[in-house]
Amino acid sequence: MTGNGSKAVIEVADAKVSFGAVKALDGVTLAIMPGECLGLVGHNGAGKSTIVSVINGGLTPHQGSICGDGEILARYGINAARARGVRCVFQELSLCPNLTVIENARVLHRHLGGFGWRTRAKEVVERSLDAVFPGHGIASDRTVGDLSIAERQMVEIAMAFSDAGTTPRLIILDEPTSSLDASLADRLLAHIRRFVAAGGSVIFISHILHEILTTANRIVVMKDGRIVAERPAAVWTEQSLVEAMGSVVKGEAHRRKARDLADAPVVVEQTGRGMPFRARRGEIVGLAGLAGHGQTRMLMKLHATASADWLPRRDPAIAFVAGDRRLNGIFELWSILKNLSIASLGDLAVRGVVNSGAETERAGEWKRRIEIRTPDMANRILSLSGGNQQKVLFARALSTRAPVVLMDDPMRGVDVGTKQEVYEIVRQEAAQGRTFVWYSTEMEEVCLCDRVYVFREGAIVAELAGDAVTEENILAASFRAEAA
Numbered sequence: 001m002t003g004n005g006s007k008a009v010i011e012v013a014d015a016k017v018s019f020g021a022v023k024a025l026d027g028v029t030l031a032i033m034p035g036e037c038l039g040l041v042g043h044n045g046a047g048k049s050t051i052v053s054v055i056n057g058g059l060t061p062h063q064g065s066i067c068g069d070g071e072i073l074a075r076y077g078i079n080a081a082r083a084r085g086v087r088c089v090f091q092e093l094s095l096c097p098n099l100t101v102i103e104n105a106r107v108l109h110r111h112l113g114g115f116g117w118r119t120r121a122k123e124v125v126e127r128s129l130d131a132v133f134p135g136h137g138i139a140s141d142r143t144v145g146d147l148s149i150a151e152r153q154m155v156e157i158a159m160a161f162s163d164a165g166t167t168p169r170l171i172i173l174d175e176p177t178s179s180l181d182a183s184l185a186d187r188l189l190a191h192i193r194r195f196v197a198a199g200g201s202v203i204f205i206s207h208i209l210h211e212i213l214t215t216a217n218r219i220v221v222m223k224d225g226r227i228v229a230e231r232p233a234a235v236w237t238e239q240s241l242v243e244a245m246g247s248v249v250k251g252e253a254h255r256r257k258a259r260d261l262a263d264a265p266v267v268v269e270q271t272g273r274g275m276p277f278r279a280r281r282g283e284i285v286g287l288a289g290l291a292g293h294g295q296t297r298m299l300m301k302l303h304a305t306a307s308a309d310w311l312p313r314r315d316p317a318i319a320f321v322a323g324d325r326r327l328n329g330i331f332e333l334w335s336i337l338k339n340l341s342i343a344s345l346g347d348l349a350v351r352g353v354v355n356s357g358a359e360t361e362r363a364g365e366w367k368r369r370i371e372i373r374t375p376d377m378a379n380r381i382l383s384l385s386g387g388n389q390q391k392v393l394f395a396r397a398l399s400t401r402a403p404v405v406l407m408d409d410p411m412r413g414v415d416v417g418t419k420q421e422v423y424e425i426v427r428q429e430a431a432q433g434r435t436f437v438w439y440s441t442e443m444e445e446v447c448l449c450d451r452v453y454v455f456r457e458g459a460i461v462a463e464l465a466g467d468a469v470t471e472e473n474i475l476a477a478s479f480r481a482e483a484a
């Protein structure tokens, strides 16, 4: 609380929301004060996005009340929330892909209509992009579908902070940095601090705990639909947060021993410009550098080369964990079970017929192994929280027998406890001879790799191995091609 007697911008009291048997919110009370950044953390499926939907007016709680500036808001919905200056950036980005950035700004801000709207919309969105992400390089006449996932995330965040008639008062950011590299994330965090210092309010949800600890004033921990702890940010540590979330605190992930690089590479790709790409059996090869500098394109190319056969193989030669799950990861109309097993149907089939017993058993194993939080694997994939959907994609790739696994920033939105489990699985599988090619926007993950290629402007500009894989070296190579 600010302690200055001001009224909460929005206050939710005793909110309850259930989806069938799942209690997504089980009596949550939360107030957001002017001039504060409230950090919200919790395991995947804890209820963070659900409370955000209630505050944003997108979901009416089955029980409980909502107040704004001290008044009870009886008919609270999306329009009422927008009129009060509440803006939300969801985990699943929501811009229209077939429209330009300017046209999307027009869709969001109804006041921008009328003669000359294009010029006004351009001004509004560019001013905000410049303020939040100085030097962003995104032309506002580009079609959103042509932007990288990081650029889309930047546009969506800038739109939320933009002022086109209604001043933004409360910005809700649900995993805003999940696709941003460290330098873009830093720019956003600096902007949040400026916004809050000027009296604005922010709800900041992230699984990257140091971002929350350095940006929020107050941190609330959710677990299984309830608030289980709430303290000023200054008294929390990463360890106490992880413990409050109910995850097991593990020691720092250890760097793996240097690999014997004498083995012949199992994956080779010439990038045209820059250094060639090589990966050996049992190696974890990291792709680093600023977001959008060719890492995802390289993964796509590796995948296309290894899976070019027109006849599908019983065991795929290569598996892929998509980063943009809504665009090319999940099958939205399918169940969790089908989404998980789709890549291993050849393996699960006997004389061309899928053995449904084996399919269910394998899915159950993965549900336990990485804690996919659902009462029933036959439920639709969209009934899962974002982080749990990402776990399914991970399980889909790992449950194949593909000797090479490509991962396109696969931990987006996955909670701290599960990340540790997944790191361990990757290490175990690599020790048994599997090769991982891992693009990550998180430095902690890049530093777990045996060898790292740093990308800049579509080409590999540096190769780092063993003790040379450090944040300083990666940043130096990312910004200055000749540095490494």
Ligand SMILES: Nc1ncnc2c1ncn2[C@@H]1O[C@H](COP(=O)(O)OP(=O)(O)OP(=O)(O)O)[C@@H](O)[C@H]1O
Pocket: 019, 022, 023, 024, 042, 043, 044, 045, 046, 047, 048, 049, 050, 051, 091, 373, 374, 382, 383, 384, 385, 386, 387, 388, 413, 415
């Ligand atoms: N539309 C829905 N249908 C069924 N269940 C749902 C639906 N939306 C959410 N849930 C369930 O409600 C619970 C809370 O989900 P929520 O998305 O709020 O979690 P979260 O804390 O935001 O997780 P994450 O960190 O993975 O984003 C989860 O168990 C989820 O499966």
